[in-house]
Amino acid sequence: MLHALNWFWVSPVTRPLATTLSQHLPQAFFARPAEVVAPELIGCRLVKRQDNGSLLWGVVVETEAYSQEEPACHGYRNRTKRNDTLFGAPGHWYVYLTYGIHHCVNVVTDRANWANGVLLRAVAMPDEPERIAAGPGLLARRFSINRGHDGQPLSTDQGLWLAPPPTAWPLPSGDLVQTGRIGIRQGQDLPWRWYLRSSRSVSRRVAGDRPSPSVALV
DNA sequence: TTCACGATTCTA
DNA sequence: AGAATCGTGAAG
Numbered sequence: 001m002l003h004a005l006n007w008f009w010v011s012p013v014t015r016p017l018a019t020t021l022s023q024h025l026p027q028a029f030f031a032r033p034a035e036v037v038a039p040e041l042i043g044c045r046l047v048k049r050q051d052n053g054s055l056l057w058g059v060v061v062e063t064e065a066y067s068q069e070e071p072a073c074h075g076y077r078n079r080t081k082r083n084d085t086l087f088g089a090p091g092h093w094y095v096y097l098t099y100g101i102h103h104c105v106n107v108v109t110d111r112a113n114w115a116n117g118v119l120l121r122a123v124a125m126p127d128e129p130e131r132i133a134a135g136p137g138l139l140a141r142r143f144s145i146n147r148g149h150d151g152q153p154l155s156t157d158q159g160l161w162l163a164p165p166p167t168a169w170p171l172p173s174g175d176l177v178q179t180g181r182i183g184i185r186q187g188q189d190l191p192w193r194w195y196l197r198s199s200r201s202v203s204r205r206v207a208g209d210r211p212s213p214s215v216a217l218v
Numbered sequence: 219t220t221c222a223c224g225a226t227t228c229t230a
Numbered sequence: 231a232g233a234a235t236c237g238t239g240a241a242g
Contacts, residue, residue, distance in 0.1 A: 064225070082238060100236030102226050119225055137226050142222070147237095183225050203226095 017166075024161040025153060027192055030090035034065035034109045038118045039194045041107075042163040042176060046123050048143050049156070056143060058133060060162070060184050062122035062195040064104075064181045064203050066113035072187030075115020085151045086115045093160065095140070095150040102137025105145050107154065107162070121193070123184075124201035135203040171196070179206045 002200040025044065030037060073094070074083040076185060085094040094106040094117050110116035123133040123187040125142065133139040140146070145160070154161045174197070181193045183205055195202045198212045205211075 066225070074225080080239070096225085097237060098224055098227050099234080100224085101234070104225060106225085121225085135226070153239095167230095181225075 019165045021045060021057055022156060022161050025158055025164055026090035030107060030109045031111065032109060033047045034116045034118050035192055036066050037107070038063040038065040038192065039176060041118060041120075041162070041180070042196050043169070044170055045163040045165070046143065047161055047163050049159040057163075058123035059199075060120060060122075060123040061124050061199040062193070064119040064121055065192040066115075066119065067119055070190060072181065072184040072190075073115055079115070083115065086117050087113055088151070091154050093152050093154065094148045095145060095147055096138075103140035103146050104136045105140050105143075122195070122201050122203045124199050130191045130200045132199045133150050152176065160204060160216055175212060176192060177209065179207065
């Protein structure tokens with residue numbers, strides 16, 4: 001099982017898979033600053049109900065935080081039609097198109113009238129190529145998420161949501177890497193990117209970092 | 219109306 | 231290292 005390394009922390013499932021996947025994180029979870037929510041999102045599952053009723057899902061292994069008071073944030077300068085969702089209530093999807101090609105998927109956090117959100121940068125998919133969703137654009141492509149999802153609430157009713165991890169927070173000590181954000185020019189001093197060290201589905205690792213060995217799958 | 223550019227990815 | 235590709239916002 002080559003992908004086993006990706007799944008070390010997923011393996012001690014304590015409840016039936018369908019049960020954990022159908023749970024969704026409450027809005028209160030997102031009603032906190034992005035830099036608080038982002039690391040806690042590592043290990044959660046991104047879940048989408050497909051047309052045939054089955055659930056498409058994967059584990060969130062990389063996130064980034066953005067906040068209005070720093071220049072890398074879309075809401076740093078002013079509120080526009082494009083970034084309006086980012087200023088809205090927490091617990092909603094903020095989806096935009098970048099480079100005219102790729103969609104980026106964010107969750108709105110904190111409070112209304114304050115641009116704040118977490119970018120979902122990478123997801124590990126079970127029984128699929130390790131890098132099928134290793135990056136913001138690839139993630140959006142794999143889950144078929146587009147501007148049509150912008151402004152929608154995270155909910156099972158809407159068909160796209162985030163489920164808590166099967167095991168309790170926090171993640172095993174040392175498996176969460178905190179580092180600088182990617183693909184931005186300003187605000188690079190902020191260490192607001194987090195990823196799961198044991199996962200091979202991270203978009204880009206810090207220099208010299210290698211996926212930590214599997215712990216529990218033997 | 220025009221223009222420069224981006225929270226990226228793929229190819230050379 | 232460079233191209234692909236287009237919606238958006240600021241400028242004229």
